[in-house]
Amino acid sequence: MKEDSMNGNFEPEKMTRVDCLQFEEVLPELDRPGTPGAALREAALAHAEMCSRCGALVTEAESLDFALGQIAQATAELQAPPRIEAALLREFHRGKSVASSRRLPWQLAALGAAAAVLLVIGLSFHRPQTTAPDKTPSVTASLTPASSVRGPSQAQPSTNRTIANVPQRDSRTRTPAQKTDASDADATEYATAYVPLPYAYDPSELEGGAVVRVVLPRSALISYGLPIEGMGVSEQVTADMVVSQDGTPQAIRLVRQVNSKSND
Amino acid sequence: MTRGTELIDDGLLLRRMIAGDQDAFTLLYRRKHPAIYRFALHMSGNCSVAEDVTQEVFMTLIRDAKRFDPERGTLGGFLFGIARNHLRRRWEQERNSVPLPESADELDAIMSQSRNGSGGINGRHAIPYGNANGNGHGLGISAFPIHRDEFVSQENVSRVRHAIATLPENYREVVVLCELDEMSYEDAAAALDCPVGTVRSRLHRARALLLEKLRDAQPMRRASAVGE
Numbered sequence: 001m002k003e004d005s006m007n008g009n010f011e012p013e014k015m016t017r018v019d020c021l022q023f024e025e026v027l028p029e030l031d032r033p034g035t036p037g038a039a040l041r042e043a044a045l046a047h048a049e050m051c052s053r054c055g056a057l058v059t060e061a062e063s064l065d066f067a068l069g070q071i072a073q074a075t076a077e078l079q080a081p082p083r084i085e086a087a088l089l090r091e092f093h094r095g096k097s098v099a100s101s102r103r104l105p106w107q108l109a110a111l112g113a114a115a116a117v118l119l120v121i122g123l124s125f126h127r128p129q130t131t132a133p134d135k136t137p138s139v140t141a142s143l144t145p146a147s148s149v150r151g152p153s154q155a156q157p158s159t160n161r162t163i164a165n166v167p168q169r170d171s172r173t174r175t176p177a178q179k180t181d182a183s184d185a186d187a188t189e190y191a192t193a194y195v196p197l198p199y200a201y202d203p204s205e206l207e208g209g210a211v212v213r214v215v216l217p218r219s220a221l222i223s224y225g226l227p228i229e230g231m232g233v234s235e236q237v238t239a240d241m242v243v244s245q246d247g248t249p250q251a252i253r254l255v256r257q258v259n260s261k262s263n264d
Numbered sequence: 265m266t267r268g269t270e271l272i273d274d275g276l277l278l279r280r281m282i283a284g285d286q287d288a289f290t291l292l293y294r295r296k297h298p299a300i301y302r303f304a305l306h307m308s309g310n311c312s313v314a315e316d317v318t319q320e321v322f323m324t325l326i327r328d329a330k331r332f333d334p335e336r337g338t339l340g341g342f343l344f345g346i347a348r349n350h351l352r353r354r355w356e357q358e359r360n361s362v363p364l365p366e367s368a369d370e371l372d373a374i375m376s377q378s379r380n381g382s383g384g385i386n387g388r389h390a391i392p393y394g395n396a397n398g399n400g401h402g403l404g405i406s407a408f409p410i411h412r413d414e415f416v417s418q419e420n421v422s423r424v425r426h427a428i429a430t431l432p433e434n435y436r437e438v439v440v441l442c443e444l445d446e447m448s449y450e451d452a453a454a455a456l457d458c459p460v461g462t463v464r465s466r467l468h469r470a471r472a473l474l475l476e477k478l479r480d481a482q483p484m485r486r487a488s489a490v491g492e
Contacts, residue, residue, distance in 0.1 A: 022337045028471045035449070035464075037340050060475055067424035070417070075444065080301040080318045085293060089286065094282050095326050 018043040027061055131164045179252045194242060194251040198225045209244045213255070224252060274339040282329050293322055296340065299445060300347050307351055309429055310407040317354070321346045337454055344455035349438070427477040435470035442467050 018026070024045050029037020029042060037044070047053045077248050242251040272291070279289035297428050300321050303315035325332075334341045428439055441452040444464065449467075453460045 006381055025468070028468055029464075032449075046290075061471075062308050063420060063473060064424060064471065064478070066417075066422045068439075070421045071425060071428075072444045072446060075302055075305065078302055078305065078314055084297075084315055084322075085290070086291060086321060089290065092289050096286075148492045158271050193370065208274055 016048045019034075019056055020047075020051060021242055023047050023051070024057065027057060030061075031065070067142045189255055190258060191240065193256045194240075194253045196251045197247065197249055209242055212241045212243055214241050221252075224249075273313060275334055278332065278339060281325075289326070292325075292339075296343055297322065299340070302345065302445060304347055304351060306352075306428070306444055307433075307436060313351075314355065317347050317350045320350045329486055337457060340451070341454040343456055345457060348456075352433075377452060385421055423478055424474065427474050430477065431470055435473060436465055438463055438466040439474070441471045 003078035018040055022040070026037035026040050026044055027037075029205060030041045032038055048058045068121075216239055218235050221237060223240075238255045238257065240253050240255055241249050244250050274292065274295075277292045277295075281292055297318055301314050301318045304317035305311060306318070308314060321343050325343065332339060384451045428436060431439065437456055438452060441447045441455055442449065447455065449460045449463045452463045456463065
């Protein structure tokens with residue numbers, strides 16, 4: 001400012017908007033839209049008209065802008081050569097094939113794992129049914145069909161029929177899922193069909209009766225008229241006995257408990 | 265590139281690219297690579313470096329596109345960030361090595377090619393100057409027969425080019441982006457991952473430094489003033 005004054009270019013009445021300090025600050029932005037410099041462009045140029053030092057700065061800045069513009073113009077259309085794009089596309093393809101080849105083993109592994117889980121679950125359901133018959137003795141006796149308990153008169157014709165080759169599950173027999181909730185979770189029961197006892201002559205007596213779990217000596221079974229000779233039945237036999245209201249046994253079935261843990 | 269493809273958002277193209285769409289990648293590359301290439305060329309002054317950097321930037325995008333977080337900035341800013349890292353790594357490596365003549369600044373050759381409107385970069389007319397390896401060290405001269413006013417213009421341009429090459433990296437970046445690539449302050453700030461105010465102050469300082477260097481070397485003459 002002092003220089004300007006000394007040069008006689010200082011006009012205080014026109015310096016109200018932009019001074020030399022402000023001018024230097026906004027000079028690079030005079031032609032840049034949206035900047036403070038562009039907003040003060042007219043005032044800054046007016047200042048440069050009157051201030052020789054700032055006028056020289058404008059000349060220098062214009063020369064610099066001209067050179068920068070030349071460089072920008074000369075390089076504006078420059079692009080990387082096409083071989084770079086080709087190389088990148090090859091890499092893109094390679095990356096895609098690597099990614100898909102990485103995905104394939106994972107998909108196969110997932111499928112294999114799922115198949116293995118299904119197989120294990122299927123076996124756990126299937127195994128008790130397939131292994132139990134081997135462990136349960138078949139009972140050849142004068143037994144009635146499993147579905148009902150019949151009176152002696154009805155039972156007679158079925159003498160010597162084999163009905164227990166394939167043991168039936170008791171209604172109380174638990175499925176594997178139920179087993180986990182029960183206190184005796186490891187036990188699975190297999191039972192024969194109910195066999196009416198020889199003296200149980202009144203099937204109506206069964207109404208209002210009860211089922212009692214008993215452990216009987218082998219001899220008791222013989223006394224009930226069940227021919228169990230040669231069946232490999234142990235000395236103590238677990239059985240469910242249907243008793244009538246007056247406590248008279250009406251039917252019996254043999255029960256075998258299989259410990260699933262021991263099977264596993 | 266058609267008008268329709270220009271309307272497709274960068275983010276959408278990137279998602280399609282990640283999903284394996286080659287066309288999306290091609291479109292993204294053609295849209296973004298010129299700015300990256302020019303940035304690397306202006307920063308290094310060397311075509312092969314610029315090519316390498318451009319290739320590395322997009323290789324990184326192919327391999328690691330999921331690193332881009334739209335919450336943190338634009339895709340352009342992400343790519344410029346990768347380019348800057350590659351350039352810095354390169355300069356670190358070159359700092360301990362003796363530069364070869366092939367690594368000289370080739371922008372003068374490009375400038376002369378542009379002026380003459382013929383020839384390729386391999387048939388350069390300019391004598392490359394040594395050791396302008398992107399660190400801003402080393403100057404050279406251009407020498408080819410031209411008219412006087414054109415000579416003054418070219419002389420100025422060449423001196424400005426070399427002055428830019430000697431600027432510290434952070435000032436050179438803003439000059440390249442705001443002056444040579446004519447980016448707005450906002451776009452440059454996004455590219456450099458810094459505030460707009462920083463870009464503005466750096467550019468101001470960079471221009472002051474450039475003028476200072478040019479004054480020290482020789483008074484600048486306006487090409488338009490020659491012949492008066």
